[in-house]
Amino acid sequence: MSRKFLGLDVRYDSVSAVLVTSSLRETQIEGCLRVPIPDTGDPAAGLRSAMEAVQAGMDTAQAYCIASIPADEISFRNLRVPFTGEKKIDQILPFELEPIVPFPLENLVIDFQTLPHAGLGGATDLIAVAAQKSTIETYLDAFAGVGIDPQILIPSGYSTAVCLNRFASPPDDWILVDIGSHRDTLFFIASGQVRLIRSLPSFRSGKGDTGIEAKIRQTLLAFGNLSAEPLEPQKAFLTGQGLNGRGEELTGTLEKALAFPVSRSDLLRCAGGKIKIASEQEWKPDEMDNALALAIAQIEGKPRLNFRKGQFASRRNWAAYRNHLMRLGVFAAILLCLAGLDIFIESRALNRRIDRIDREITSIFRSTFPEIQRVVDPVHQMKIAMDSLRNETFIPGDSNARILxxxxxxxxxxxxxxxxxxxxxxxxxxxxxxxxxxxxxxxxxxxxxxxxxxxxxxxxxxxxxxxxxxxxxxxxxxxxxxxx
Missing domain, CATH: 3.30.1360.100 (General secretion pathway protein M, EpsM)
Structure with missing residues (x-):
């Protein structure tokens, strides 16, 4: 039995969509496309138009949808809180964020990812993410306008970092650089865990301290001053729709400036055949990896951030399971019918056996005690007759000795x-x-x-x-x- 997953990577200028079917045997990419968002002056209307094109280009019905929104719409903060337990952190985290976010708490949707750290005692390191409710509402309304209800809503690029860590076999410390048309997002990974996320102004072919390599060094230096465990990346991956033909140039520039290997992300190749695709001719990793990663992270059951909580908590997507539920219902009905038929047949067989045994008992009783003409309960009557016969075989008058x-x-x-x-x-x-x-x-x-x-x-x-x-x-x- 297979399920469909739809990954939607939403950027300011385009939407990338990848439709994946997953079963016990294989994971297959059924379709992929990138749709530009028309500049209509109304971003929500432009997004709805792009989503209509996605629906026209692939069969998204009954698909489990995971969507990402531009990372620069989100605030990322690294914190240490003096308590443990995700439920408790979820309750207290807004008050910890209040002094360091420029928005009222009641206007924010907040989620977090805990970071493993030895020797903290009762404290917890974490990455907190916060988005304005108006922003989340705008995107969800645009999705709902075309009948799409993503069950998970996360920052763009986050799932790509998780999936590269799973498939690309990177070193312990590495960086994912997600290049956008307006801003770039840096994901710093240490020991298989996303440790730091930063959204920065987009690279504009600058040199020296004005380039993305300078921003990376500045971020690493700032994090090292605040953390007891500085990040020491040994490799970087590039992805994102903003590469736009500059992938080779930017890879060489960064590799030279950072003095460690830099590669372009390609999840399909890194998966080594674990993810199938009918035709690779239309596959463009820079444009599709983020959307593919959304679906694969869900299939793999990887932990993730999610802004669908509180007032934006997703409803159960029963439509996605309708066919499976109908098949399950038919199968259950067949099983019930077969079970009922089996019980009926077994019951009839038992009744016939009981009737046969009753006839045999009556026959034995009549042959043993022919003087008894009326047979009502042969078992009970036989017990009475046997007791009488047994008493006749004992020495008369001596009920205690019972000598035969x-x-x-x-x-x-x-x-x-x-x-x-x-x-x-x-x-x-x-x-x-x-x-x-x-x-x-x-x-x-x-x-x-x-x-x-x-x-x-x-x-x-x-x-x-x-x-x-x-x-x-x-x-x-x-x-x-x-x-x-």
């Missing part, structure tokens, strides 16, 4: 040896004793039978009541009493 008749017969059978010729003809089992009648071959066998029966644990005493010689059958008739 079958157990008595088993004990007698096991304890009377096979070599004794004996026939038991009658056995009367009472609660306290057993009367046994039978015949055997001689009187000694009667004594042996008595001896063996006395060994049975459940028999307390075995007494021979009578013995008689049967002349007709030549066998000894005997009667015994067994006390339980």
């Amino acid at each position: 008749t079958i157990n008595i017969l088993d004990e007698i059978s096991k304890n009377v040896p096979d070599e004794i010729d004996v026939e038991f003809t009658r056995m009367v089992i009472n609660p306290e004793d057993i009367l046994i009648s039978g015949n055997t071959e001689n009187f000694n066998s009667v004594d042996d039978i008595q001896t063996h029966l006395e060994k049975i644990p459940i028999f307390k005493k075995v007494t021979i009541n009578s013995t008689n010689k049967d002349q007709n059958e030549n066998r000894v008739q005997f009667k015994m009493k067994v006390d339980l």
